[in-house]
Amino acid sequence: MSHRYSALSNDEDDAKGILASPSDKNPFEDDGEEVDLLTTTTTTTTTTTTSTNNHQNNNNNLDIQNESNEPNENTGLINSEAHPDEDDEEGETDLEDFSNMIIAILKPVTITMFLVVWAVRSINAKNNILGQYVGGGSMGMLVYNESSDDSTGQKIWGSLLNGLVFLVVIVLTTVAFVLLYKYRCLKAIYAWLFLSVGILLASMGSYVFMAMLEANNLALDYITFAFIMFNFSVGGIIAVFWYAPVLMNQGYLVLISTLMAISISRLPDWTTWVILSVISIYDLFAVLCPRGPLKVLVETAQERNETIPALIYNANFEPPSRPESIPKPPQQQQQQQSASSSSSQQARSRRNNNNGGEDQQEDEFGQQQQQQEDDAQVDVNNNDEEVPPIEELEPEQEKRSLKLGLGDFVFYSVLMGRAAMFDISTVFTCFVAIITGLFATLFLLAIFRKALPALPISIAFGILFYFLTRIFLYPFIETMGLVEVFI
Amino acid sequence: MTALLFYGCLFVAFSPSIVFFTMVISRNSQLVIMAIAIGTGSGITYGFVMYGTILWEAQGPGNLFSPACPTVSLFILSAIYALCFSLLHIAWNITAFQGYRTKNYFNVGVVLLSHFAASYFIEAAMVPTVIGYTFRTMIKGDSITKIT
Numbered sequence: 221m222s223h224r225y226s227a228l229s230n231d232e233d234d235a236k237g238i239l240a241s242p243s244d245k246n247p248f249e250d251d252g253e254e255v256d257l258l259t260t261t262t263t264t265t266t267t268t269t270t271s272t273n274n275h276q277n278n279n280n281n282l283d284i285q286n287e288s289n290e291p292n293e294n295t296g297l298i299n300s301e302a303h304p305d306e307d308d309e310e311g312e313t314d315l316e317d318f319s320n321m322i323i324a325i326l327k328p329v330t331i332t333m334f335l336v337v338w339a340v341r342s343i344n345a346k347n348n349i350l351g352q353y354v355g356g357g358s359m360g361m362l363v364y365n366e367s368s369d370d371s372t373g374q375k376i377w378g379s380l381l382n383g384l385v386f387l388v389v390i391v392l393t394t395v396a397f398v399l400l401y402k403y404r405c406l407k408a409i410y411a412w413l414f415l416s417v418g419i420l421l422a423s424m425g426s427y428v429f430m431a432m433l434e435a436n437n438l439a440l441d442y443i444t445f446a447f448i449m450f451n452f453s454v455g456g457i458i459a460v461f462w463y464a465p466v467l468m469n470q471g472y473l474v475l476i477s478t479l480m481a482i483s484i485s486r487l488p489d490w491t492t493w494v495i496l497s498v499i500s501i502y503d504l505f506a507v508l509c510p511r512g513p514l515k516v517l518v519e520t521a522q523e524r525n526e527t528i529p530a531l532i533y534n535a536n537f538e539p540p541s542r543p544e545s546i547p548k549p550p551q552q553q554q555q556q557q558s559a560s561s562s563s564s565q566q567a568r569s570r571r572n573n574n575n576g577g578e579d580q581q582e583d584e585f586g587q588q589q590q591q592q593e594d595d596a597q598v599d600v601n602n603n604d605e606e607v608p609p610i611e612e613l614e615p616e617q618e619k620r621s622l623k624l625g626l627g628d629f630v631f632y633s634v635l636m637g638r639a640a641m642f643d644i645s646t647v648f649t650c651f652v653a654i655i656t657g658l659f660a661t662l663f664l665l666a667i668f669r670k671a672l673p674a675l676p677i678s679i680a681f682g683i684l685f686y687f688l689t690r691i692f693l694y695p696f697i698e699t700m701g702l703v704e705v706f707i
Numbered sequence: 708m709t710a711l712l713f714y715g716c717l718f719v720a721f722s723p724s725i726v727f728f729t730m731v732i733s734r735n736s737q738l739v740i741m742a743i744a745i746g747t748g749s750g751i752t753y754g755f756v757m758y759g760t761i762l763w764e765a766q767g768p769g770n771l772f773s774p775a776c777p778t779v780s781l782f783i784l785s786a787i788y789a790l791c792f793s794l795l796h797i798a799w800n801i802t803a804f805q806g807y808r809t810k811n812y813f814n815v816g817v818v819l820l821s822h823f824a825a826s827y828f829i830e831a832a833m834v835p836t837v838i839g840y841t842f843r844t845m846i847k848g849d850s851i852t853k854i855t
Contacts, residue, residue, distance in 0.1 A: 645760040652752055693756070701761040
């Protein structure tokens with residue numbers, strides 16, 4: 221894990237602008253190849269990693285407090301990790317294919333949203349005794365318990381109050397986390413994280429599991445149930461914080477985000493919208509302002525060349541495979557090879573320096589991974605020259621990773637869950653809106669190459685589209701559907 | 708509606724555009740011109756929003772039948788329309804891009820007119836006409852490569 225933020229410091233070394241100077245090649249010129257817009261505007265060569273420093277997802281003690289999940293950490297820091305490869309003058313920059321990266325980040329987000337929408341729709345208070353813990357009801361610890369027969373003014377005032385309380389809790393928790401990290405109280409941080417993840421998986425997982433059993437009229441004894449849930453939650457802690465197959469790690473992260481989003485979706489209606497907007501504005505400030513806690517966190521981690529102990533989703537994707545039809549001029553190939561080998565040497569030395577004492581296990585694993593990556597890189601370069609690959613290495617392509625924090629998953633899914641409670645049309649439009657916002661953020665990440673908040677744009681689009689759909693599009697679709705007219 | 712009918716409607720309405728996106732656009736991303744990608748995206752979104760909501764509400768017992776053919780479910784008919792319209796979106800986007808890029812506003816006019824016509828008449832015959840016109844412009848036009 222340490223190489224993630226080490227790569228951040230590679231950024232200065234590479235000093236590569238995002239808009240890679242494609243050697244005064246007009247992308248719209250007719251040069252016989254249709255160039256995709258995406259490829260001309262972003263450096264495909266860099267590994268963009270969106271990482272959000274969220275450690276906060278874990279902090280969800282349902283019984284104790286109101287959402288003390290620190291979405292601020294979760295909510296989108298996007299770190300771009302410059303891949304120590306390739307020069308600026310590469311011709312293939314504008315022909316590279318982003319679909320791998322986009323699919324890699326789109327899959328978990330879509331799966332999380334789908335699971336939350338499904339859970340919110342199928343488990344609600346009307347048809348399930350446990351529905352009060354899942355969706356659309358009222359939560360115990362809110363300042364203002366919204367009920368449908370309050371006046372609008374009361375509702376607005378109450379939800380603003382709730383949002384304020386939520387925001388204060390988030391700020392306090394984030395500051396606490398940053399202080400703990402700054403003063404190297406790593407044991408406290410890890411204890412916090414482990415307990416949070418474990419309790420979240422166990423409690424919310426149990427609720428959802430029981431609701432599913434009840435919905436399907438199945439029976440399960442408590443002993444087996446306890447056994448399953450215990451293994452599930454401990455397995456989750458191990459998979460997220462220690463070694464596990466990548467799919468399992470990613471699966472558990474998706475599950476954690478799903479469960480947390482399901483638990484947040486039981487807030488009342490207005491409160492949810494206020495909380496979403498407040499959190500995204502806070503995220504913007506926390507990440508971009510000079511004294512924002514998340515920025516301080518990232519900078520501290522960078523200074524120490526460590527990784528932040530946080531819940532971050534690592535979307536691995538293979539770099540675009542260059543099609544054979546597009547010829548590689550030999551000198552570019554050589555450039556690429558020499559540049560990448562030199563930069564990979566750089567990267568290797570720098571990464572190896574990063575294995576600080578604190579994150580022992582992660583460092584080992586990270587080192588292993590880095591080694592494999594480095595060797596894979598070198599291997600790829602060797603393949604380019606048609607030298608037979610080294611036997612003991614897996615001849616896999618270099619894996620790049622795009623990092624997105626779990627808080628983003630959670631709040632996107634909360635918005636989708638809220639949209640699902642209204643109608644399926646809002647689900648579709650909000651999905652498009654959120655994905656558009658995510659891609660816009662990735663685009664900005666490619667331009668700015670530093671930690672960026674992933675929440676504001678997506679949540680803004682999502683909220684906007686939700687209300688527009690609800691007010692304007694929904695009656696339109698209903699009316700059109702009745703008369704079978706297509707516009 | 709039965710599950711068979713539900714899945715039938717689902718696949719009829721959405722699979723061509725989604726398959727087109729998955730197989731053609733995703734695989735050859737470097738070579739795909741922007742207009743096709745945008746058209747596909749807007750076609751899929753159109754299909755989801757306009758038809759998906761109706762289909763979703765068709766779950767459960769009961770079915771609606773069209774007045775002209777009492778054994779044909781309205782949903783499958785709408786699915787076919789949704790399919791045509793998503794394909795039409797692709798064609799309209801290509802033609803419109805071509806028209807705006809080359810400042811040949813006749814193409815844009817064709818897009819507008821055929822859009823109106825398709826909405827007013829909802830004939831399936833519009834689809835081959837419009838798609839045929841799109842191919843004609845693509846083959847005849849000298850600047851298809853400018854449609855990035």
